[in-house]
Amino acid sequence: MSFSEVGEAAEQKPILLIPMGTVEQHGPHMPVNADNMVAEFVASRAAEQTNAVWAPGVNYGCSDIFRNFPGTISIGHDTLAKLLEEICEGYIQSGFRRIIFVNNHGGNEIVVERMARILRKRHGMLVGSIYPWQLGYALMQDQYDDVAKAYGHGAEPETSAMLAMFPEDTTWERLETGTFHDFQGWQPTGYAKVKIAGQSVPGTIYFESDDIAANGVTGDGSGATKERGDVWIERVVGFAVAFINQFDETTRDQPWAQAD
Numbered sequence: 001m002s003f004s005e006v007g008e009a010a011e012q013k014p015i016l017l018i019p020m021g022t023v024e025q026h027g028p029h030m031p032v033n034a035d036n037m038v039a040e041f042v043a044s045r046a047a048e049q050t051n052a053v054w055a056p057g058v059n060y061g062c063s064d065i066f067r068n069f070p071g072t073i074s075i076g077h078d079t080l081a082k083l084l085e086e087i088c089e090g091y092i093q094s095g096f097r098r099i100i101f102v103n104n105h106g107g108n109e110i111v112v113e114r115m116a117r118i119l120r121k122r123h124g125m126l127v128g129s130i131y132p133w134q135l136g137y138a139l140m141q142d143q144y145d146d147v148a149k150a151y152g153h154g155a156e157p158e159t160s161a162m163l164a165m166f167p168e169d170t171t172w173e174r175l176e177t178g179t180f181h182d183f184q185g186w187q188p189t190g191y192a193k194v195k196i197a198g199q200s201v202p203g204t205i206y207f208e209s210d211d212i213a214a215n216g217v218t219g220d221g222s223g224a225t226k227e228r229g230d231v232w233i234e235r236v237v238g239f240a241v242a243f244i245n246q247f248d249e250t251t252r253d254q255p256w257a258q259a260d
């Protein structure tokens, strides 16, 4: 859009989708830009089917846990918080009040929530968030015989989703499987989860990725197919569309949603 088109769009008080991701390792077979590519894909597809427009993405994020892999560029919480604040205030000045982040990276979540709470206090806004990778994990479980084995960073359902969305950027021959391995006497079950002897509930230890997953991959993506990826797209975009429509209905007439 040109500036005049943005101004006209803002007068319609649309929902603004802000895609977010990061630049980080995603296994040897996926590009370091994967989180951003998928955030933009989901935002643009959902916008086509709803009363929403999507902004250029916030493409660098908080990926400290992957910092030892080449190509991972982490900007840290304080920097991202400041960047998001300036971007959101810019859109507010341009007349947008209804914001949903399409944040596709877990390390950014804490900063997204902090931003949402600032905008609530400062402008009365209710801010939403959509996390495509996480939705895929939740919505795709019926597609696998062994979810625990297949699922993971750089594994499934991410690899199937990438094969369906960006086949030319997914280097199938480089795919590796991976699992968590012990570190300094701890048995990890997640990036910040460990088994505690005799307990059914895990404990919390904050590892870096290469402490506990040497190749950066934490699952078995070898069963990935484009067909599964198509299911991922249908379900994740379907959820995003339903969420945006409900957000539209409930927020349209609220006083905070009217630009001054």
Ligand SMILES: [Zn+2]
Binding pocket: 022, 024, 035, 104, 105, 106, 107
């Ligand atoms: Zn990520």
